[in-house]
Structures are given as structure tokens and as C-alpha cells.
Amino acid sequence: MRPGSVRSPEGKAPRSDPTPNDSSLIPFVFAAVAGFKDCFCLDSEAASGDVELKVEQTSSRHFKSSQGCHASGIMSAQVAIEKFSFPFSCATRLSQQEEVTQKGCVQVRALELHDFQENPIISKPKPVAVIGDKHALGSPKPPNGGDVAAAQALVCAQASQSTVLPRQSVFEKPTGESEDQRPVAKRQLSLESAARTITVVKKSTVRKEAEEQRQLKPKAQLGQRATACTAATGKRRRRKDLFTNSEVFHRVDSHVIRAGAELKEKCVYDVKAIVQTITQGARNELEKLRAIWVWLCHNIEYDVSGYLGRSEKLHSAEEVIAAGRGVCCGYSNLCTEMCREMGIECQEVPGHSKGVGYRHGQSLKNVKSDHLWNAVLLGGQWFLLDACWGAGRVDMDHECFVKRFDDFYFLTDPEEFIDSHFPDEEKWQLLDTPIPLEEFERRVFKTSAFFTMGLRLIQPQHFHIVTDDGEANVSIGFSRPATFTYEITQHQDLLHCGASEQKESVNSSFGLLTVSHRSMKLQLLPPASGTYDVKVFARPESASAPLIWVCSFTVECPKPRAMKEIPQNPFLSWGLQPGAGSLGIAGSSQGSDAAEVEEGVFKLVLKTSRPLMALCELVHPEMEAAVAKRCLACQIEPDVLTCHVLCPLHGFYRLSVFVRDYEKTEVKFQNAANFLLNCKGKTVEFDELFPPNLGSVCGPGTRTSEVGLTKFSHTTAVVSILQGKCNITFHNQQDLELHTVLSREESQAAATPLSRYLFCTYTDSKVTVSVSFPGAGVYRLGLYARLTSGGDFNPMCDFILRNSCVQPGPPSPACTQPGGKAACSSSPVWACWSRSPGPSSG
Numbered sequence: 001m002r003p004g005s006v007r008s009p010e011g012k013a014p015r016s017d018p019t020p021n022d023s024s025l026i027p028f029v030f031a032a033v034a035g036f037k038d039c040f041c042l043d044s045e046a047a048s049g050d051v052e053l054k055v056e057q058t059s060s061r062h063f064k065s066s067q068g069c070h071a072s073g074i075m076s077a078q079v080a081i082e083k084f085s086f087p088f089s090c091a092t093r094l095s096q097q098e099e100v101t102q103k104g105c106v107q108v109r110a111l112e113l114h115d116f117q118e119n120p121i122i123s124k125p126k127p128v129a130v131i132g133d134k135h136a137l138g139s140p141k142p143p144n145g146g147d148v149a150a151a152q153a154l155v156c157a158q159a160s161q162s163t164v165l166p167r168q169s170v171f172e173k174p175t176g177e178s179e180d181q182r183p184v185a186k187r188q189l190s191l192e193s194a195a196r197t198i199t200v201v202k203k204s205t206v207r208k209e210a211e212e213q214r215q216l217k218p219k220a221q222l223g224q225r226a227t228a229c230t231a232a233t234g235k236r237r238r239r240k241d242l243f244t245n246s247e248v249f250h251r252v253d254s255h256v257i258r259a260g261a262e263l264k265e266k267c268v269y270d271v272k273a274i275v276q277t278i279t280q281g282a283r284n285e286l287e288k289l290r291a292i293w294v295w296l297c298h299n300i301e302y303d304v305s306g307y308l309g310r311s312e313k314l315h316s317a318e319e320v321i322a323a324g325r326g327v328c329c330g331y332s333n334l335c336t337e338m339c340r341e342m343g344i345e346c347q348e349v350p351g352h353s354k355g356v357g358y359r360h361g362q363s364l365k366n367v368k369s370d371h372l373w374n375a376v377l378l379g380g381q382w383f384l385l386d387a388c389w390g391a392g393r394v395d396m397d398h399e400c401f402v403k404r405f406d407d408f409y410f411l412t413d414p415e416e417f418i419d420s421h422f423p424d425e426e427k428w429q430l431l432d433t434p435i436p437l438e439e440f441e442r443r444v445f446k447t448s449a450f451f452t453m454g455l456r457l458i459q460p461q462h463f464h465i466v467t468d469d470g471e472a473n474v475s476i477g478f479s480r481p482a483t484f485t486y487e488i489t490q491h492q493d494l495l496h497c498g499a500s501e502q503k504e505s506v507n508s509s510f511g512l513l514t515v516s517h518r519s520m521k522l523q524l525l526p527p528a529s530g531t532y533d534v535k536v537f538a539r540p541e542s543a544s545a546p547l548i549w550v551c552s553f554t555v556e557c558p559k560p561r562a563m564k565e566i567p568q569n570p571f572l573s574w575g576l577q578p579g580a581g582s583l584g585i586a587g588s589s590q591g592s593d594a595a596e597v598e599e600g601v602f603k604l605v606l607k608t609s610r611p612l613m614a615l616c617e618l619v620h621p622e623m624e625a626a627v628a629k630r631c632l633a634c635q636i637e638p639d640v641l642t643c644h645v646l647c648p649l650h651g652f653y654r655l656s657v658f659v660r661d662y663e664k665t666e667v668k669f670q671n672a673a674n675f676l677l678n679c680k681g682k683t684v685e686f687d688e689l690f691p692p693n694l695g696s697v698c699g700p701g702t703r704t705s706e707v708g709l710t711k712f713s714h715t716t717a718v719v720s721i722l723q724g725k726c727n728i729t730f731h732n733q734q735d736l737e738l739h740t741v742l743s744r745e746e747s748q749a750a751a752t753p754l755s756r757y758l759f760c761t762y763t764d765s766k767v768t769v770s771v772s773f774p775g776a777g778v779y780r781l782g783l784y785a786r787l788t789s790g791g792d793f794n795p796m797c798d799f800i801l802r803n804s805c806v807q808p809g810p811p812s813p814a815c816t817q818p819g820g821k822a823a824c825s826s827s828p829v830w831a832c833w834s835r836s837p838g839p840s841s842g
Helices: 077-084 113-118 157-163 167-171 184-192 203-215 219-223 228-233 246-265 271-278 285-299 317-323 328-341 387-391 437-442 448-452 625-629 702-706
Strands: 051-057 105-108 153-156 196-202 346-353 371-378 381-385 392-395 400-403 421-423 455-459 464-466 472-478 482-490 511-515 519-524 530-540 547-557 585-588 595-597 601-608 612-619 632-636 640-646 651-661 670-679 718-721 725-732 737-743 758-763 766-772 777-786 793-803 831-833
Touching: 246 271, 246 285, 271 285, 271 317, 271 328, 285 328, 285 371, 285 387, 317 328, 328 346, 328 371, 328 387, 371 387, 448 547, 455 547, 464 472, 472 530, 472 547, 482 511, 482 519, 482 547, 519 530, 585 670, 595 601, 601 651, 601 670, 612 625, 612 632, 612 640, 640 651, 702 793, 718 725, 737 758, 737 766, 766 777
Parallel strands: 464 547, 595 670, 718 793
Antiparallel strands: 051 196, 105 153, 346 371, 346 421, 371 381, 392 400, 455 472, 472 519, 482 530, 511 519, 530 547, 585 601, 601 640, 612 651, 632 640, 651 670, 725 766, 737 777, 737 831, 758 766, 777 793
């Protein structure tokens, strides 16, 4: 046992009191009165005499002292104070004005210097901070009377145990005896008198903490990931909790921009004068901070010349203001000074960023940080902001600064800020679970537009992707309809290589981009082995502005997939377009994945919510446009659009569909869908393609029904014929004058005109068109009607007749209807008729 020490009450060694005037001899400290628990020992090195007492009172009850306490070597609190000259700082009851609004939190006001001098006990130069719960703050006056308070302290009842040594660790017995194994008298004392605990800390520690508190008030709270007040609420406030959107600052922003221009004209460079001017009318700390932020972003440009080392970098606030330019430290330093003028707690935060000069995949370990930004304290909680990134971007191709106000970096949420900013000190991540530097290096780079558009990365989680069987996939979710495109180029070291951050469209044949209701999927297919950079661009669906860069990846392709060339898609994505619903498309028989074409024939069916007019386009890298037209036939019905496609070549095709409202003839067609077709097997021969000069409307549908041509015996556009002849019937409800025409692709003039192979009859409203064929092949049967007296014949629809019978049918004779009306014409083009008084035959 060391000299000057005291054993616990269970010990048998005599007690030796320390000398009051020589506090360095204090090896142990103990105290026990009514309401104190057990005596405890301090480490001799920790109890150097330069110590501080912290008292935690856990109950307002007053207990009686157990008999024999003095006999056991327990000293009263009064004796302890007078013997050791330990000054206490106790909290008295607060007035109503001194209470903090947060639940369970109260603030203790520091006493003036004369309060300490008048009290004979607390005038000793040994400052002590007392931290307890709110019941202690309402307790009677401290020993010897006098209102005492050594410093300003924030006390939270819900977090009181975290501010002192845990009671269990202080009074824990080395033997580890349980409560039931302790003596009855001892156990009773513990149950009745657990009212106060005393902890002892070094005075040097107190001084160090005081200095840290001066530089960074909520340092302890940062260590706990929350301030005392946020601990009471249990949830960290986000940016949206401070303001719904930036429109709420319209008044402040307008004033700052106007005042900033006036100050610049007057050559005002004084920080205090500028801050006082731009914050006029600001109603709270948030609006004052907003004014400072907006002024920085609009009046200071990034010093590209200084960054490149071609001129001296400016650091001081006055120099930066006068020149109107500065690097990142110029922004952060000026922000700190301006906040200080407004009494806003602001810190400069050094760290790494994925800005100019950053290389994807580079290791930042043991690399000096290259950026500075700020953290500000608002309402007892720290928030992050970067005025340098908010002011604009650097164009390294032209070595210039591009001004572009980016509101995203004003009080950015830590979960989003960490994707581009990694602080040197972990506490400034402000995350519940901080990430290591290696994770920061691997994370996908996301621009501010990624977050402002409400995008969400589904896969991958890291920027570097290695292809599997020549394929790599990227998926992004979105909460609001968006349009996407992408760009794939050969890899470059710099992430910001000066390439444009906006795109109107990208014609890339190295991937398939599909957009569903709530996500985008990009299937990347690099053309050769190597490393590629992939940029994804997006914009809100309703916007007409160029698409904006939202994120980047690096794709490594060890071995490309052997495949045919994919046709370019200038319409951004595959499948139904995000806005197809608004155009009247309700559903599709084909999804966004590539369709496998069997036997060289494909059929697309689109359901519509209203009558539409449609046009289709088919593209193959090796097929001419004239041939592509003979591969398409479109049938338009009031609630369905059907497109028949023929594939004469192997490989990939792009099938695009354009629509407009049926009635609105003045409206332009808009792209509603794009489908990728892959023909691997059998193809269609060129002489089996659809006939030339095929109309835009095939088969009965909207156009025929609106003029009264109904009840067609053949409701599809394509009719297959096995016997070498067919009859097509329908009803002519409005007694229109009709014409038909039969045609096919002829390599040479036929001996008998094709019109001779048509024979038509008209009974009441029923019309029968009989067709025989001179040979096998594909024929076009066109149906026309005269809608007004003396007007032209208008096309109603075309039928595609595919005859597989090689036996030629007999032609029909030319005939004249009784009464002089033409029932059948010998014209080489037209077969026409009018209403007859009775049945006719031919």
C-alpha cells in the first residue's frame, strides 16, 4: 500500500489522510456519506492531485447514513471538500429563460469571476465540471452554500450516463462477486443509497477538453455520431428537414446576387462589410448561411491558372475577393471567415475529392489530400457544404472555368456527399457507419444530377466492371420518369477529361439500353478486348433540355462476344419508350429484350388506349432502305396496332414505331417504341418479300370502319392461299363507289393484265371480291372508295395475298353491267363496279 492511500471500507489497513497543501501525494480518493455508494480506488498515475471531480446524481431522494460508515473509513462530502480543497461546480435551478427547448436538456450559465472570488471554497484554482441529470440541477444549494458553476455545460437527462464513467465500471469489484453473494448490510446500503457517484480526471485533460471545445464545440458529439439534442430526438436531420426546396430562398438569393454586383462595382473587399450587406433581411442562421453560400458561388471563380501552377495561388480572404478567383482553400477559408462574422460555427474540412485531376481506380493511401470544404453547425447539428463545387466546373480541354451554380452542394446529406468527398478525419463523414478509404476509391462516381433527379444505383456498387462472356450490366432505378442514354469510349486516365457533360443523343451500337416503369438496364457489349469508359446520361422525361451526365463506370473486357453488329438506335432506349403511355400505347407483345426471330417472320402487337395512326421503320446494318420497306406491313385498328416483319438477312434489326392521334393529322409522329430483333435461323427469300408500293394501312381497321365498310371475311392483313383462288367479302353500309386493284412485282410484262383475275359482285350491301392467280407469289389487293361525288378514290386498305399454288387460274372476261353501268373493267389497273339491281356473276 502506497503512502497517503486509503483502502475501501472492506480493507483492514489503517487510513492515512493526505496533506491538504500537497495534493501531489493523493494516491487514492474516496468519499461516502448518506446517499454515496461505495468507496473506490483510483490509479495512482491518474490521481496526480491535478484532478477534477464529476458528480452524477441519479436520484433526488435523501437517504440516511448507515451506522458504522465512519468506522469503515467513509468520509463525508463536506470533509472531502475541505480536506482535499476540491472545488465543485454545481448547477442551481435555472430560470425559464435559460432552459433549452429540446426535451430533457438544460443549459448551465457560467458564473462571473467575482462569484468565484467571494466563495472561499471554489476560489481555489482547481476547476471541476459537474455533469448530472436534471434532478440534480434542481437540488438544493451545494455544500457551504453559494451558487457555484465553473463553466457552461450542456446536460441531457437521456445521455447523462455517457458523459461520466459508467457506474458499473467504477464500482465493479475485482473479484466479480454477484449482488446475491455480497453481505446483507452491504447489499442494503447499495439499494438504499445509490444516489451519487464521483469520478476523477486529470486537470490536464480538462484543459485539453476546454481547448477542443473552444475550437470545435460538439467534438464529443461527433464521436458519438450525434449531438446531445439529436440524441434526444433519436434521428439526424436531413437537408429536406431544413427546407423543402431551394425556391424558399428566392428572396435571399435575389438580394445577394443584386447586392454582390453592387459591391463589386464599388470595389468593396472587406469581409465584414460584404457579410453585413448580403445578410440584410436574413431572418435566421439558415438564411444568413444561404446568403454567404450564394455570394461565394456567384462572385468567386475557380482559379484554373493557379491550379495549373501558371500563377500564384491566392489564399487570404481579401486577395480572393479582390481578384474574384481562388482555389478550393480560397473558397473554404473565405466561407469560414464570413460565417465567423455572423456568429455561425464553421470548420474547414480537408480531404480527398473526385474532382479535377482524379483518376478512376487510383489509390489514395499515403497521398496528401487535395481539397478543402466546410462544415457548419446549425441547430446543434453539423452539415456539409462545398462552395467550390457549387460555383461551377473546370473544362480541362480549354483550361477554363465554366460557371454553373449547383445548389446540390449546399448542406448536402452525408450519405450523398461521401460519394465524392472523403475527409481526412473520419468524424467529418458524419455517417453512422463511416466507410474506409478503399471503399471510397471503389465507389461509383455520381454527379449532383444523379441525386437531384432521384436516381438510385441498383448494380454494380463499384465503378470497375469486368465483362462476363463479353457482357457487362448496369441498372439504375428512378422514382420519376426519366430518359437515358450512354456513351462508351476508350479508357482515359482522368475522370474529368474535358468531355461534354451533356448529350442530345448517342448512337452507340455497343450496348442495349432498356427503360421499364421504374428502372433502366444497360447491357454493354464491348466490340473488342480492352478497357472502356462508360458515361450514363439522363434527364426528366418531360424535359426537352440535353441529357446530363449522371454517373461513370470503367468496363474491362478480356474477351469480346462474337456477334453481329447491332444497329444504331438514335431514340435512346429499347422497348417501349418511357412516354409511350402518354402517346396512347397501353401495352406490347414484346418486351425490351432482344426478340429471337423464327423462320424469318416476326409479328408485333401493340395495344392502344385510343385510336392511333402509326408508321414503322426497319433498319439492318447491311440492308438498303428500299428493301426494308418491303419487309413491313402495318395494320391499324381502333385499339390494336399490328406490325408484320420479314427478315431477309441474318443478324440484328431495329424496329421503330411512330404514332400520333388518328384524328390529329397536323401533329407530327413521335417515337413510341424501338425493338431489337435477332434473326439467327431461316431467313425470308427476297422474292417472298411484301409487294412494292404497299400502303401504310393494311387489312381492315379504323379507316374502313369509319366509312362503313364492315364485316370483312378476312380480318388480318396477310392472307395465305393454298388453292390458287379466294373470295373476300364485306358490307358497304354507305353505298360507296368502290375500286380494287391487284398487283405484284413483275420482272417482265405479263401476257394477261392482272385486272382480269379480279371479279366482283354486289348484292344489297354485301360485296364479294373473287381473285384467281396466274401463278405462285405474293400479291397486293388494294381497296379504294370514292367518299364524295366527283371526288378522287381514296385508299381504304391493302391485303397481302400469299399464293403458294403454282397452277395458274383462269382470267375473268371483261363485261358490261346492264343499264350501262360498269360492273367489271378491262382496265389493266382497275376493277370497278357500281350497285346492280340483282345478283351478277362472272
